[in-house]
Amino acid sequence: MKKRKERIDRGIKVRSEDVFALTSYRELLYLTAPRLLPVFGLLILVPLSPPYWQEIFISTAVYALLAISWDILVSVGLISLGQSLFYGVGSYVAGALNHYCGLPPVLTIPIATVTGAAICTIALLPVLRLRGIYFSMVTLVLPLMILRLVEATRILGGTEGLTGLSPFPNQITAMYLANCCLLVALFGFRRLMDSDYGLIIRGISDNDRSVMSAGINIHWYKTQILFLGGTVGCFAGAFGTHHDMFAGMPGFALDYSIMPIAAAVVGGTGTFAGSLLGAFILVPLSEILRALGALRIVFYGLFLVVFVVGLPEGLFHYIRRKYHQFERWVEVE
Amino acid sequence: MKGGEELLTVTKLLRAFGGVLAVSSVDFQVKRGELLGIIGPNGSGKTTLVNLITGFVKPNAGEVRFKGKDITGLPPYRIVGMGIARTFQMVKPFYQLPAFKNLIVPLCSPRIKGLLGGSYGDRDAVALDLLEEVGFERDANVAYKPAGALPQGYLKRLELAKAMALRPELLILDELFSGLSLAEVASIVPIIEKLRFQGKTIIMIEHRLKELFRIADRVMVLNFGMKIAEGKSDEVMADEAVKKAYLGSEAG
Numbered sequence: 030m031k032k033r034k035e036r037i038d039r040g041i042k043v044r045s046e047d048v049f050a051l052t053s054y055r056e057l058l059y060l061t062a063p064r065l066l067p068v069f070g071l072l073i074l075v076p077l078s079p080p081y082w083q084e085i086f087i088s089t090a091v092y093a094l095l096a097i098s099w100d101i102l103v104s105v106g107l108i109s110l111g112q113s114l115f116y117g118v119g120s121y122v123a124g125a126l127n128h129y130c131g132l133p134p135v136l137t138i139p140i141a142t143v144t145g146a147a148i149c150t151i152a153l154l155p156v157l158r159l160r161g162i163y164f165s166m167v168t169l170v171l172p173l174m175i176l177r178l179v180e181a182t183r184i185l186g187g188t189e190g191l192t193g194l195s196p197f198p199n200q201i202t203a204m205y206l207a208n209c210c211l212l213v214a215l216f217g218f219r220r221l222m223d224s225d226y227g228l229i230i231r232g233i234s235d236n237d238r239s240v241m242s243a244g245i246n247i248h249w250y251k252t253q254i255l256f257l258g259g260t261v262g263c264f265a266g267a268f269g270t271h272h273d274m275f276a277g278m279p280g281f282a283l284d285y286s287i288m289p290i291a292a293a294v295v296g297g298t299g300t301f302a303g304s305l306l307g308a309f310i311l312v313p314l315s316e317i318l319r320a321l322g323a324l325r326i327v328f329y330g331l332f333l334v335v336f337v338v339g340l341p342e343g344l345f346h347y348i349r350r351k352y353h354q355f356e357r358w359v360e361v362e
Numbered sequence: 363m364k365g366g367e368e369l370l371t372v373t374k375l376l377r378a379f380g381g382v383l384a385v386s387s388v389d390f391q392v393k394r395g396e397l398l399g400i401i402g403p404n405g406s407g408k409t410t411l412v413n414l415i416t417g418f419v420k421p422n423a424g425e426v427r428f429k430g431k432d433i434t435g436l437p438p439y440r441i442v443g444m445g446i447a448r449t450f451q452m453v454k455p456f457y458q459l460p461a462f463k464n465l466i467v468p469l470c471s472p473r474i475k476g477l478l479g480g481s482y483g484d485r486d487a488v489a490l491d492l493l494e495e496v497g498f499e500r501d502a503n504v505a506y507k508p509a510g511a512l513p514q515g516y517l518k519r520l521e522l523a524k525a526m527a528l529r530p531e532l533l534i535l536d537e538l539f540s541g542l543s544l545a546e547v548a549s550i551v552p553i554i555e556k557l558r559f560q561g562k563t564i565i566m567i568e569h570r571l572k573e574l575f576r577i578a579d580r581v582m583v584l585n586f587g588m589k590i591a592e593g594k595s596d597e598v599m600a601d602e603a604v605k606k607a608y609l610g611s612e613a614g
């Protein structure tokens with residue numbers, strides 16, 4: 030007698046997408062728990078953590094925002110290797126408005142979010158038509174070019190950067206601001222991609238010629254997504270800069286480009302929740318590994334490799350699959 | 363609308379790829395309500411001609427006029443907006459999506475919004491109706507299957523439905539019948555005849571000459587990018603140059 034694992038779909042998800050009424054609290058819980066979990070975690074658990082960890086979770090939120098921004102660009106087929114462009118631009122716009130014009134964070138952050146995204150979109154507009162690797166190359170090079178420009182021309186504080194910027198009133202305010210925006214981006218983008226608009230976006234990354242032949246201006250849609258992703262990235266920069274009370278060249282550093290990609294890949298692309306999950310694993314992990322000193326990067330790299338090889342689909346896709354199925358052993362002859 | 367008015371006029375259209383003249387100084391016209399067949403051996407420039415008309419490839423010289431307006435070199439979405447829709451020889455569905463969701467993309471186009479005003483009602487319902495029109499059996503639930511799981515016959519129909527969803531005035535079908543069985547072709551022909559009855563203008567590119575000749579008003583023959591003959595089906599097949607072009611390349 031042999032045994033075989035059998036997988037069964039719980040089926041509630043399928044039914045819930047139609048108009049079927051839910052029959053019990055258990056089913057209701059089954060459907061809402063995955064949505065309540067990040068809300069509960071970000072708005073209650075994280076703010077309850079000790080101050081040292083709060084600090085780490087704030088920077089985690091920044092990376093998570095950049096990862097979600099990366100993920101929305103990927104959904105339209107744009108692979109950005111330079112998320113630091115968004116961080117840096119958002120950071121310098123907010124920093125400059127605060128430093129030179131004396132505007133408070135309540136104003137600098139929204140302004141930097143929108144104008145920063147507009148600046149980045151315009152800067153990348155000429156290469157938006159290029160497919161695949163060419164767009165990626167330009168996003169990689171652009172932040173490095175800006176970096177050297179700031180260094181050479183000594184504008185915006187040069188290598189010193191802009192220091193002494195207005196901080197947030199306290200850490201809890203900062204934390205709630207970042208986490209609320211993270212949730213808005215997460216649920217907003219998920220909703221967007223489930224709509225007919227999202228269908229077009231996925232269509233463009235799938236088969237752009239087919240979308241073109243459907244009478245749709247794909248460049249205009251790509252521009253919109255670039256701007257949307259830009260707002261999330263620039264918000265991260267503007268937020269981070271006020272939190273650090275400093276806008277400077279590190280804003281354009283590679284860290285802000287690599288970590289978001291790693292987070293999105295470990296967590297699973299195309300869902301935004303995966304990016305969030307990935308950031309909340311990788312950033313705290315890198316903190317914990319700090320104790321290892323010089324060996325930190327080795328272990329960190331090892332972890333990444335094991336993860337990507339073991340779960341190439343990404344953690345979130347794996348969890349989601351398991352959640353919607355349950356397995357049992359059945360006997361076969 | 364009165365018949366006989368010229369809908370599409372192509373003059374001296376030319377496109378070269380490297381040294382190859384894919385389309386070489388081609389002239390032709392299509393009248394409203396007409397069905398023009400375009401035939402020619404492999405590599406004779408038929409698909410390139412479609413790409414030139416629909417804006418996917420820019421011509422090196424020449425002019426395309428649609429409803430009297432110059433549309434040469436416009437981007438594809440503008441040309442669709444004016445009322446020309448096409449199918450691809452190689453089907454291009456969104457494989458992960460259910461078949462009917464494939465039609466949402468054309469139904470979201472500015473052309474459809476413009477034609478029907480802001481509210482369209484239920485796009486899914488419109489998509490399902492369209493699929494039924496091209497022969498997706500409603501009760502068999504084929505329309506809900508992911509496009510990647512459909513056989514070639516259905517993918518071709520889906521391709522046709524995507525073009526029809528745009529409510530075009532001119533429909534260009536690039537080898538819609540290739541890769542299909544005789545029975546499948548026979549089941550699609552009535553759909554095309556119905557479109558004609560509704561007054562659509564159609565350009566059909568085909569290798570399946572027998573089926574094409576039965577429904578085409580007029581046939582144009584391309585060879586090495588040049589137009590070598592044009593006229594009624596039987597006239598064209600009697601033409602010496604056409605016989606020579608097809609000799610050894612296609613049995614017809």
Ligand SMILES: Nc1ncnc2c1ncn2[C@@H]1O[C@H](COP(=O)(O)OP(=O)(O)OP(=O)(O)O)[C@@H](O)[C@H]1O
Nearest residue numbers: 379382384402403404405406407408409410411451
């Ligand atoms: N994008 C391209 N780049 C280079 N050469 C091309 C391109 N598109 C077409 N060609 C060339 O142009 C010529 C005409 O090709 P086209 O695809 O238009 O022929 P066709 O009549 O559609 O052939 P088939 O019956 O096989 O579909 C061929 O020699 C082809 O190699």
Ligand SMILES: [Mg+2]
Nearest residue numbers: 408409410451
């Ligand atoms: Mg062809």
